[in-house]
Amino acid sequence: MAGLFKKIFQRLSRDKVDWDEIEESLILGDIGLPMTTLIIERMRDLGRSLNPEDAITICREEILKIIPPSPPELCPLPESTKVILVVGVNGTGKTTSAAKLANYLKQLNYSVMLAAADTFRAAAVEQLQVWADRIDVPLIRGSNNADPSSVCFEAQTAALEAGCDFLICDTAGRIHTRHNLMEELKKIRRTLGKRDPAAPHEIFLVVDATTGSNALAQARQFNEATELSGLIVTKLDGSGKGGVIVSIAHEMAIPTRFIGIGEKTEDLKSFCPEHFVQHIL
Ligand SMILES: Nc1nc2c(ncn2[C@@H]2O[C@H](COP(=O)(O)OP(=O)(O)OP(=O)(O)O)[C@@H](O)[C@H]2O)c(=O)[nH]1
Ligand SMILES: [Mg+2]
Structure with missing residues (x-):
């Protein structure tokens, strides 16, 4: 850029x-x-x-x-677990970002749990388990082909019982134009709302900066299915320009919350609009 x-x-x-x-x-x-x-x-x-x-x-x-002003930093709820749902199309960096975010919050001395709600892809749970072990965060996992909603519900129950500050639910990659996959996402959302009507408290769409303006179409569809509260823009260490953040903000007023700048644990940063504009200009 x-x-x-x-x-x-x-x-x-x-x-x-x-x-x-x-x-x-x-x-x-x-x-x-x-x-x-x-x-x-x-x-x-x-x-x-x-x-x-x-x-x-x-x-x-x-x-x-x-670009909307940055929302306040993520902070825990006074008497409940803040549930963060991580969604997006295939391969954008959801699992990696969920793990990095867990680590980010842990570094701030919050208690965090992860939920492996990608029960669709066989290796997905194992991938998150490796991350959970690496960053030393408990992971709630369901059986293969379990209903992702039930995994999220079980994880939320465990997190609430343990008095956890944050629960981060990793979900399967889903093509934004597939109706049944978007319906599944709505079901996860409804299920999490049973214990706590305000849950999920955050729904972050993970978009890959290298896919350019396609991320705008993804944001439209995901936002329609389940109101998004923020974006995580990954792979900004690559050739991606990240300019699509501006179009998404303009059309849907969805703030970018975090950026991914690499594959390592610490490669997740809080989004700063001023740094962003200085980076692109
Ligand atoms: N360079 C770079 N690579 C990243 C970043 N975030 C994720 N990746 C890589 O992108 C690839 C896909 O990441 P995953 O986290 O598995 O993506 P996902 O969205 O969970 O994929 P599915 O579950 O299959 O939909 C992995 O090789 C990650 O290491 C980033 O910020 N920068
Ligand atoms: Mg994944």
Whole structure:
């Protein structure tokens, strides 16, 4: 992304600004059409006096206006377990992010439990068990092909009994356009609500930054099925630009809560809008 903007600013320093070319570059950077249009309009308003510094400032300001302010850091409930449901399409980094998030919260001295509610893929429970052992967090697992809702319910019961601050439920990858899979997600949500009507307290959609604007379609479908409270954007250490965060925020006001920047335990960071705009510009 940094390269992309450098190119734009090189163009801006020329005598004549090629707006079409700039617009195309922004769209290719996953920023999204509404945001691109806003930026271009603002730049056009400034007309001939525009210099590269103005352009950077305007781009950053416009992006920050669209990204919702960061919600407060995750904190436990006074008398219950805060349940976090981790959802998303296949392979985006749900299991890894669930484990990293458990570790993140544990480092803050909170008690955490994990639930292996991906009962669909045979190796999924084992994968989470390896993580749970590594970060030393208890894992509640059901039998193979068990109903994911019942695993979540059992895990919630165990977490409440143990007085755990947080329960993080890893779920199976599901294609956002498959009706029955989205219905299963609604069932998990309803089941968790039986013991505590406010549960799940957070539903995080995990999106892979390398899939570009496809993440917008995923966010739409998942948000429709089950109201999302945040995004975890993974693989930002790769070629992904992360610009889709802006389109998702613009359309659905879903804040990005965490970013994944690698495969190791500590490679999960709280999302900071200011760092984000400085990173892309
Ligand atoms: N580079 C990088 N790799 C990541 C990141 N997050 C996850 N991965 C890798 O992405 C791959 C898939 O991660 P998983 O956590 O298994 O993804 P998942 O969404 O649980 O996959 P399914 O359960 O099959 O849907 C693994 O190889 C992870 O190590 C990240 O932030 N950066
Ligand atoms: Mg998984």
